[in-house]
Amino acid sequence: MAGKRFHVIAVLMASVACGFVPQCATASDRQVYQFDLPAQDLGDALRAVAAKAGWELYASADDLNGVPAPRLHGTFTAREAVERLVRGTNLSVRFDKGAVIVRGRSEVAAGNGASGKDIVVTGSRIQGAPPAAPVAVVTSEDMRNAGQADLGEMARSLPQNFGGGQNPGLNFSGGGAAGNLNVNGASTFNLRGIGQNATLTLLNGNRYSNSGISAALDLSSIPVAAVDRVEVVADGASAIYGADAVGGVVNVILKRDYSGGYVSGRLGTSTDGGDFEQQFSGVVGRHWSSGGVLATYDLFRNTAILAGHRSYERPSNPDSTTYPDLIRQSFLLSGHQAVASFMRLSADLLFKAGEMNSANGTLVDKPIAFQGVLTKRTFETFGIAPSVDVDLPGGWSAKLTGIYSTDNTGGLSRFYSAGAFSRATPARYDNAAKSLELSAQGPLFQLPAGDVRLAVGAGIRTNSFIGVLPTLTIDRDRTNRYIYGELFAPLVEPAQNIPLIRRASISGAVRFEDYSDSIGIATPKVGLIYQPVEPLTLKASWGRSFKVPTLYQQYSGYSAVLLPASGYGSAFPTNSTLIYIVGANDRLKPERSENYTFSAELKPIKDLSIAVSYFHINYTDRVSAPLTSYVGALTNPLYAQLVTINPSLAQMNAAIAGATQVPGLQNGTASPYDPARVVAILDGRDRNISQQEFRGIDLALRYARQLGIGGTLIISAAGTWIESAQVLLPGQPSTPLAGRIFNPPHFKARGGVTFSKARFSLSAYANFTGDVLDARQTTPVDVEGMTTFDLTARLRIAPRTELSLNALNLLNAKPETIYTSSASDTPFDNTNYSAIGRFLSITVSQSW
Secondary structure, three states: OHHHHHHHHHHHHHHHHOOOOHHHOOOOOOOEEEEEEOOEEHHHHHHHHHHHHOOEEEOOHHHHOOOEEOOEEEEEEHHHHHHHHHOOOOOEEEEOOOEEEEEOOOOHHHHHOOEHHHOOOOOOOOOOOOOOOOOEEEEHHHHHHHOOOOHHHHHHHOOOEOOOOEOOOOOOOHHHOOOOEOOOOOOOOOEOOOOHHHEEEEEOOEOOOOEOOEOOOOHHHOOHHHEEEEEEEOOOOHHHHOOOOOOEEEEEEEOOOEOEEEEEEEEEEEOOOOOOEEEEEEEEEEEEOOEEEEEEEEEEEEOOEEHHHOOOOOOOOOOOEEEOEEEEEEEEEEEEEEEEOOEEEEEEEEEEEEEEEEEEEEEEOOOOEEEEEEEEEEEEEEEEEEEEEEEOHHHOEEEEEEEEEEEEEEEEEEEEEOOEEEEEEEEEEEEEEEEEEEEEEEEEEEEOOEEEEEEEEEEEEEEEEEEEEOOEEEEEEEEEEEEEEEEEEEEEOHHHOEOOEOEEEEEEEEEEEEEOOOOOEEEEEEEEEEEEEOOEEEEEEEEEEEEOOOHHHHHOOEEEEEEEOOOOOOOOOOOOEEEEEEEOOOOOOOEEEEEEEEEEEEOOOOOEEEEEEEEEEEEEEEEEOOOOOOOOOOOOHHHHHHEEEOOOHHHHHHHHHOOOOOOOEEEOOOOOOOHHHEEEEEEOOOEEEEEEEEEEEEEEEEEEEEOOOOOEEEEEEEEEEEEEEEEOOOOOOOEEOOOEOOOOOOEEEEEEEEEEOOOEEEEEEEEEEOOEEEOOOOOOEEEOOEEEEEEEEEEEEEOOEEEEEEEEOOOOOOOOOOOOOOOOOOOOOOOOOOOOOOEEEEEEEEEO
16 A cells, blocks of 8 residues: 555656756746736736746735736737736836846835735735745635635645545544534635644634634635635644634635626536536626725535445445535625725625535335434524724834624434434524724834834634534633734845845744633744745744634533443442543633744746645644543543542532533433442543644645747646644553544645646646555554546637536545444545545636
8 A cells, every 4th residue: 555655646746847847947038928817906917927927926915905907908028018017006116037026115025035926925914024834825716727616625625634624525424533523514624634623714814703613614605706815824823813723824815806797607416426516606896996896696506415326335324415415605795995095994794505404324124214314404604804904104004803703503403213203303503703903013123134023913802602402502602802913024135145145034923812711821933034045945933822622612511421330440349330421521721732844945947836844733732532441441540530439429419410411310221320329420521631743744846837839837736744643641652643544644645737828728636645544443454545636628718708627536536435333324434535426517607
């Protein structure tokens, strides 16, 4: 298996290396190109021109934000195109050896290497400050070339991301772990496989409400047609953004200044059956000299994939759902307006509503009868984030942002026994969040290399959760107040002509948060950027991050169960019993982590960039159930803190009275409850005990060049190697996580080639997800990984009409089956491998 793994790695890397020849890297600056760019944001237009010419673009968010670009139609050199786009602005342009440098209202970025891909920088509160951690950028064009219909598909394709957590592909079996759930068909990021609650996802830099029972934004609520790009910083960032940014932060950035309209219709289906998809999207926008507005609507529907559709699923549960039936409608409205020369207003509004249907069970008896549960869930998301920006004296600016958002899920589960309806249980998960933040940023003083800049802010945020379950109602809220500061200092810039130090900068941040139901916590972060020579940039960052338990995780109550004492320990009288309590714990504290990242970015030739980084995360105080084995639990010294021997009647009554998850004492013995026979209380509630370590290497390569035949070739590849392990209790041995079933594989990679001309483009991608070890049985079994291939062809059949054909998993690779203890469980690792199989789709779009 290892040989096959490295063979696939070699194929992926060779597909990238095939274009890396210096003699092909240059094109004449006098070469002309055909342009047909709509009126749009200046940053988007400049990026399009630079990409076509194979140039690097250096610019600052301060210089480009809110600047409209006219329509560009005709044949020009790249230099002529750039000059036409910036004509009439207060910006100056300099061309230098395959680079275009834009200067104007701010010179911070040009002096410190911020590229056009980072016009809005994720990973820093200071506009124009380059981040000290690697930033992966996925543009809307990348997603179209990949044939991805929503942000969830994009997230699951990234090598740094793990498919466990919240994912429509997870059914009732939950991917083998309690943290892997499909409550409402939502999609979330789960960087490094640390957990969807430990990756912070933002929309235009703002934090919205949680979805279901997880502390994560539902990506599927954001119409992909409204997205300009997604920026992923796989590095701890709590000092900058607050709680939950342990694995990293993801910022979904919307189109800003869009004029015109766009509609598309898409049909697709899995060739193995099920997952027939229908999607309609529409975008309309207009921008003017002082503002703009964008409105997006998306309607999506797919049919379920049933176990009976797949040859590798058990024949006893053909009517169980492997992938749910989903329908959702999303609407997004975004606008901004300058109300004075020094003041700008903006707001984003998001709405999603839909329904999910699924089934889990088996067929029993004759005639055939269903035994199991049918579940229908409805969901609705709403969010609005207005803000006001004000320019202040001395180059400072201030911003006031308010956010109100909700995410509500309701549903009914209907249980059947041998074909007969037995009972119905409702469930509801209502989340709400509201916040207010005031921030400011600007220069403090000037160094020879540029301004030292400071960002400060303070705010208040309240999260609330109402959960209505068959035996329990949760109604909790949490308020946190916070204050933060971030400093950026440029130390050296190229004009100083210092040997072996072309550029250098240092940054630091600190944040303090105080919670209404927990302790206050402070988190620092430090970053360093060093560029010894122009092609090479070295970065290092260190920081601490944290995550507070979700309200569901902390306040969903516990159960008390009466069990026989035999097997839990020796030397107890016959017929002795114990009270075992298990579930949530309202005394949980924040989880903490220490993160550091080292990275190198190399551009050996004009069209090639290579980035490699090493990451390390030491995650402590993780919330976990303390017991993995009950054998000898009453007498094992490791569990001494969990055991109360010979409890008093008052202690027993208190343990039983506190059981709210299932009220009262559940009797798991054959005899009535007798306090005199209870020899111990075993407390197995969740607590801050687990320690986890994650470390690994990320690699990303990109090669883009203009071909002599008038087309553009882009070759890209990314891969992640990860090692991770866990110590559940002090004194216990470390157990591996990565490379084990229902955890990320050690290696995951994606590589692709795109060739485009004015009227068509063709993209091919290879995706590799490594094998994992199933060690749940006495004899471990190696579960083979998957390699899939995707093709997308886009053809302009009229000046503004495009036809797109997509074939995902072209060779129809299938996941390997695994051991299951129940016929209703999914017989493959659905956190790492998909049941969709070969998927074919066609999309027709029209713009104006």
